[in-house]
Amino acid sequence: MNTLYVDIDDTLVTWLPDGDTWQVNADVLAKALAWEGPVVLWSGGGRDYAEMWGDRLLPQLDWTASAKVNPGVEEGDLFIDDSPFDAWKHACIHPRDLSS
Numbered sequence: 892m893n894t895l896y897v898d899i900d901d902t903l904v905t906w907l908p909d910g911d912t913w914q915v916n917a918d919v920l921a922k923a924l925a926w927e928g929p930v931v932l933w934s935g936g937g938r939d940y941a942e943m944w945g946d947r948l949l950p951q952l953d954w955t956a957s958a959k960v961n962p963g964v965e966e967g968d969l970f971i972d973d974s975p976f977d978a979w980k981h982a983c984i985h986p987r988d989l990s991s
Contacts, residue, residue, distance in 0.1 A: 892928040893967035898959070899934040899944050901973040902986045915948055918989035919971055924952060926969075935959040 897903050897919060904913045923930050932954055934941040941956035971984050 894929045895926040896931045896970045898972040930954040933957040
């Protein structure tokens with residue numbers, strides 16, 4: 892089963908210019924909720940930070956959290972990240988490309 896990897900900052904959560912106010916990216920949230928497979932929330936801020944946002948925004952979804960590391964890329968996995976690593980650019984969608 893394919894895995895969806897979702898970055899937190901500037902992907903699932905967008906920070907407003909004041910730096911203290913955030914809003915959820917509804918398109919990314921909808922994609923995560925509709926995904927039929929494992930979802931991994933991840934962040935350079937660490938696993939605890941990713942867990943905090945998962946608890947807050949996706950309590951109805953079975954997800955796991957991870958620090959931002961290079962996971963083993965499997966064919967069919969999808970990454971939603973505002974700043975993709977070269978290793979998975981072929982399988983990454985920028986959050987702005989999800990809006991309809």
